[in-house]
Amino acid sequence: MDDFAQLRQRLEQERAALAEQSADREDAVRPVALDQSRVGRLSRMDAMQMQAMAEAAQRRRRERLRRIAAALQRIAAGEYGACLSCEEPIAAKRLESDPALTLCIACAASGD
């Protein structure tokens, strides 16, 4: 009865993996300690750059988690697999390549 059982499983697995990664990296996004005595100017800039990269990665993970949660919600609501723009069915191949996709190929190509 559940056509999307496999895709849902993939979404749930990816969500679990992302949640785990986010927990692992919490340390990396804490503010850089400005310990002047031990950290020279260059290494402090390195640390700040690494922090910026960690924050960007964290943002991407959060955005991905948001998309996954939305896809799981659409599955639960029986709305999954329809393009959010034109409501035509999204090709199965497209959903297999990324189960969190929300647009059919025509709408994705038109840049919405």
Ligand SMILES: [Zn+2]
């Ligand atoms: Zn569409």
